[in-house]
Amino acid sequence: MSAADKGASTSQDSSSSDFEHRIIALGQSHPNGISDKDMAKEIPELPAAQRAVIINKLLAQGYIDLFNQGGVLIYKIRSAKANVIKGGDNEERIVFSIIEEAGNKGIWMRDIRTKSNLSANQLNKVLKILENKKMIKAVKSVAASKKKVYMLFHLDPDSSITGGAWYCNEDFEAEFVDILHQQCLKYLKQKWESAKEKEPDPIAAKNFSYASAQDVWKYIDDLGISKVKLSEHDVETILNTLVYDARAERNVTIDETVLFRYVEPLLSVVGLTQFPCGICPVLFRCSISGMVRPATCTYLTSWLQEYIDSA
Amino acid sequence: MSVDCGILCSKIILEHFGGVVKTVAHDLFKVSSKTLSNIVATTKLQRSQVIECLRILVRYGLVTYKVSLQNPKIPEYSLSYEKVLLFPRYVRYMLLVKTLYGDEAELLIEELLRSGSEKASSIIVRATTRLKEIKKGCKEIPQLIIKQEDLFMSPSLSLKELTQMEEGHPEVPANDVTLRVNFDRFHQEFRDNIMISAIKRRIDDNAGELMRVILQQMYIRTEAWEPISNPIPVVEIRNAVHKVKTNPRLAQHLDQYLKVLDEDSSNFITKVADSGGGQYVVNIREAFIQLSWAAVENIVEERFGSKAARVFRLIKSKHFIEQEQIQQYALIPAKEAKLITYRLLEECFIQIQELRKSMSSAGPNKTFFLFHIDIDQVVKKCLEICYKALTNSMVRRQHERDEHKRLIEKQQRIESLTANLREQGAPADQIDELEELLTPLENEALERVRIMIARLGEAELRVDDNMFLLQLYLMYSNCK
Numbered sequence: 179m180s181a182a183d184k185g186a187s188t189s190q191d192s193s194s195s196d197f198e199h200r201i202i203a204l205g206q207s208h209p210n211g212i213s214d215k216d217m218a219k220e221i222p223e224l225p226a227a228q229r230a231v232i233i234n235k236l237l238a239q240g241y242i243d244l245f246n247q248g249g250v251l252i253y254k255i256r257s258a259k260a261n262v263i264k265g266g267d268n269e270e271r272i273v274f275s276i277i278e279e280a281g282n283k284g285i286w287m288r289d290i291r292t293k294s295n296l297s298a299n300q301l302n303k304v305l306k307i308l309e310n311k312k313m314i315k316a317v318k319s320v321a322a323s324k325k326k327v328y329m330l331f332h333l334d335p336d337s338s339i340t341g342g343a344w345y346c347n348e349d350f351e352a353e354f355v356d357i358l359h360q361q362c363l364k365y366l367k368q369k370w371e372s373a374k375e376k377e378p379d380p381i382a383a384k385n386f387s388y389a390s391a392q393d394v395w396k397y398i399d400d401l402g403i404s405k406v407k408l409s410e411h412d413v414e415t416i417l418n419t420l421v422y423d424a425r426a427e428r429n430v431t432i433d434e435t436v437l438f439r440y441v442e443p444l445l446s447v448v449g450l451t452q453f454p455c456g457i458c459p460v461l462f463r464c465s466i467s468g469m470v471r472p473a474t475c476t477y478l479t480s481w482l483q484e485y486i487d488s489a
Numbered sequence: 490m491s492v493d494c495g496i497l498c499s500k501i502i503l504e505h506f507g508g509v510v511k512t513v514a515h516d517l518f519k520v521s522s523k524t525l526s527n528i529v530a531t532t533k534l535q536r537s538q539v540i541e542c543l544r545i546l547v548r549y550g551l552v553t554y555k556v557s558l559q560n561p562k563i564p565e566y567s568l569s570y571e572k573v574l575l576f577p578r579y580v581r582y583m584l585l586v587k588t589l590y591g592d593e594a595e596l597l598i599e600e601l602l603r604s605g606s607e608k609a610s611s612i613i614v615r616a617t618t619r620l621k622e623i624k625k626g627c628k629e630i631p632q633l634i635i636k637q638e639d640l641f642m643s644p645s646l647s648l649k650e651l652t653q654m655e656e657g658h659p660e661v662p663a664n665d666v667t668l669r670v671n672f673d674r675f676h677q678e679f680r681d682n683i684m685i686s687a688i689k690r691r692i693d694d695n696a697g698e699l700m701r702v703i704l705q706q707m708y709i710r711t712e713a714w715e716p717i718s719n720p721i722p723v724v725e726i727r728n729a730v731h732k733v734k735t736n737p738r739l740a741q742h743l744d745q746y747l748k749v750l751d752e753d754s755s756n757f758i759t760k761v762a763d764s765g766g767g768q769y770v771v772n773i774r775e776a777f778i779q780l781s782w783a784a785v786e787n788i789v790e791e792r793f794g795s796k797a798a799r800v801f802r803l804i805k806s807k808h809f810i811e812q813e814q815i816q817q818y819a820l821i822p823a824k825e826a827k828l829i830t831y832r833l834l835e836e837c838f839i840q841i842q843e844l845r846k847s848m849s850s851a852g853p854n855k856t857f858f859l860f861h862i863d864i865d866q867v868v869k870k871c872l873e874i875c876y877k878a879l880t881n882s883m884v885r886r887q888h889e890r891d892e893h894k895r896l897i898e899k900q901q902r903i904e905s906l907t908a909n910l911r912e913q914g915a916p917a918d919q920i921d922e923l924e925e926l927l928t929p930l931e932n933e934a935l936e937r938v939r940i941m942i943a944r945l946g947e948a949e950l951r952v953d954d955n956m957f958l959l960q961l962y963l964m965y966s967n968c969k
Binding site (some may be wrong): 352355375378380381384415418419421422423424440441445447448449451452453456457461464466471472482484485 | 496599644687690692693695696737738742745746748749752754755779780783784786787788791792797798799802803806818820822835871874875876881882884885888937940941944945948950951952953954955
């Protein structure tokens, strides 16, 4: 190559890098993207062919992205963190963008495979690389413990995967829920009893025994037994379980606040359950003559023996 | 009817009437109605025996007859098994009458229950002779208590004729009437008591009293077994409460108690209009739906555990719910929730409804499995459990009695001998000698048997109470 050509190419190089910077700056100032036409308007001294070369170079290096908006080609500047993977190959980028799309909920491996059309081995390799670069992470789902979903590293998993406040490390915290349950019940029962004592007339007593979800939440918060910050919605779920246990009843007022109140059940004990046959696990295998029969039933014998002993 | 119910009926009839009557009754249980010759053919008993059995059963109101469809000259007999199932309840009837009307009334009812249906005069005479034996010093015939509600038609008998009968004159008084116990009236009392005690638990004692007053007022305007009463004006309730006078707090806060009862989630009473200071209606059908739900939930809790009861109530409130939602709302770990749900499904307390997204069977199909409760089914299932429990208790009682039969007979013989000796005024050491024939070990065994039989009897009454509630629910849910 002649010196003149060299000089021309170097000057071209320096000016092309100059143009690169200008195009990048332009892209950054228009985060919604710039089209070819915009670039031509802004940088008129750049000939079309050179512009095409620069754009291809930037695309390959991963500084900009190519989009098709209504038939017009738009170029958008890639955000800073994505520049990290400019060293990686296309497959990684594709997988990364799929995972990014999934957002909070994460995406299952099989879904990534269908979207990217990669084979299992390739995908595994890519995922390993990305995990090592600490760009994505795997989170175990609470619903199906074998299922792993992938999401971006810095995102917090959605509550549908971790299960919300009741799950700690994918384990359902039964004792925690139980303690809260007991405390809420105690609070409501205390309110009911004090209402009965203090108020002589029934309507006032009834109104006083009502507690809103917010009151209970404040009480639980003050108790300080929970290390996790509980939302009012969580406390309402606990109060709903009290309703399902028939220890409390629920009422919604006109201005949409939800109130809870302790109630006694309508029937105290049911006769059938005081007799062993009512709770016998082999009741349906029992008959008058057979292996399991009332004449020799051990449950009946021990039940009768209790009464003989206590008499 | 179900096999368990049949076994129970046979057992009851065996206990009260004996083996031959049991065969006839069991035969009738299996069909809706049969002619006499059919019964003779299938039971292989003698015709006269079958006639005697039928006579006894008809007298106790357990068998009814109507004209046969095939041959208008022959009657066909059918068994009313509901009446058979009332036998375990007799003790409670007597207790109720005793609390309401006194000892003499109890004796009358006892005699009537024992003989099924009998002429009024003979009942009264027998009761008075028993009463005289109990209270030795009493010379006069006790006051004749005619309880019009309990019996169909009050007999107009004169005391003079009765004394004549008692002294052995064979004449039967002119205006004699055959009496039979009106079970419906007793059931009405039981039903009211259940409702009142439920309100007492829910709100407080004063509200229970108010409920009692309201129910009394209800009977003035409404038939006893209507599912929903006619409106009762507040004015009447207020007057009734003031008349009772035992409860000043109730009178003071009457309006408030009415409001609380109205707004309570149990829905026993609703306000329908404002005329006359307010009109209230008693929703008996609604009340029993609530009460039977409470009973069934209690049974689920005792049989399967409190977590299962939570799941059951959750399904009840949401009507149709998926497995995942169950563990989400009930705050139960996933595995445990699944176990409980499938156990409930196995014993038919809950049911499953499939919703298919596509009818094709190719490929993985997303089918929704929704759990729901059919309360009629569940109540019938619980009734079956009650029948079985009652049968088991009776069988066990019989078994204990048979095991120690020899001992019991020996004790009875000794008792009768000592009673005779005491009457004849024999010396004390002779009586002691007789009593010592029973060793302390035997005494202990007898005591044990006595406790066991008493306990089983008590349990039968409780199970029967439960049965009554469930049967009432089925009756109200059938009559729309």
